Amino acid sequence: MTDNSNEQITIDGPAASGKSTLARCVALKVGAYCVNTGDMYRSLTWLSQKNRLDPVDDRAAIVRLLDQHDMQLKANPEDCSISVMLDGQPVRDVIRASDVTAGVSHIAVIPEVREWMVKKQQESKHLGLIVMEGRDIGTVVFPEAKYKFFVTASPRERALRRLRQDGETPDNANLESVTNDIIKRDKIDSERKAGRLKPAPDAYIMDTTSMTIDEAVNTLVSNYLEILSMDS
Numbered sequence: 296m297t298d299n300s301n302e303q304i305t306i307d308g309p310a311a312s313g314k315s316t317l318a319r320c321v322a323l324k325v326g327a328y329c330v331n332t333g334d335m336y337r338s339l340t341w342l343s344q345k346n347r348l349d350p351v352d353d354r355a356a357i358v359r360l361l362d363q364h365d366m367q368l369k370a371n372p373e374d375c376s377i378s379v380m381l382d383g384q385p386v387r388d389v390i391r392a393s394d395v396t397a398g399v400s401h402i403a404v405i406p407e408v409r410e411w412m413v414k415k416q417q418e419s420k421h422l423g424l425i426v427m428e429g430r431d432i433g434t435v436v437f438p439e440a441k442y443k444f445f446v447t448a449s450p451r452e453r454a455l456r457r458l459r460q461d462g463e464t465p466d467n468a469n470l471e472s473v474t475n476d477i478i479k480r481d482k483i484d485s486e487r488k489a490g491r492l493k494p495a496p497d498a499y500i501m502d503t504t505s506m507t508i509d510e511a512v513n514t515l516v517s518n519y520l521e522i523l524s525m526d527s
């Protein structure tokens with residue numbers, strides 16, 4: 296088997312830690328495709344909500360949706376992005392709705408769902424150099440990857456960042472309610488049995504609470520280049 300462990304840059308971290316922006320900027324800088332795995336869990340959440348399925352009572356029906364529908368990762372070479380397509384349609388806008396954000400961690404705890412998602416994520420190896428972000432990328436999806444990062448920020452800073460993102464919080468949300476939602480979601484993400492949120496033992500930990508996005512991008516890229524130069 297060919298060793299392509301130097302083709303994945305993994306970025307894990309809690310909700311609203313700035314991973315997605317960071318991953319997008321890093322991917323553009325190093326010429327990699329950027330895969331946002333949260334979008335995959337969000338897509339299934341949107342689909343199950345559309346079908347009025349309950350994450351606890353209708354687990355089996357939710358898992359069946361994965362066979363009944365076609366979820367694909369579409370590569371967009373013009374901006375190095377990857378779009379999640381459901382039955383041939385992009386779902387980018389609908390999956391950021393606040394109902395989906397509130398429901399997704401209940402779908403992401405389902406072990407069969409995680410197993411399916413991990414396999415699909417591993418298939419993106421064929422794209423060559425990728426930056427993949429999520430919760431379990433360095434620990435479960437690509438544990439052999441050479442470049443692993445774990446990005447954090449304080450719950451308050453993350454709530455501020457989420458409030459700045461249009462449409463991701465309910466209309467009546469405030470700093471306190473969003474901070475509490477984030478703490479709740481961290482708890483579910485870090486206590487579930489499969490794919491729990493935690494840094495890989497060899498991940499580089501970045502606390503971005505007081506970093507600008509440029510500082511975070513530069514820190515990550517320099518670290519990546521340093522490991523790359525040690526390998527060659």
Ligand code: DC
Nearest residue numbers: 310332333336399400403429430431
């Ligand atoms: O990164 P995000 O906030 O869009 O992720 C949405 C949800 O999906 C979040 O509750 C955690 C879950 N998730 C996961 O369990 N594993 C991943 N690899 C990515 C996301």
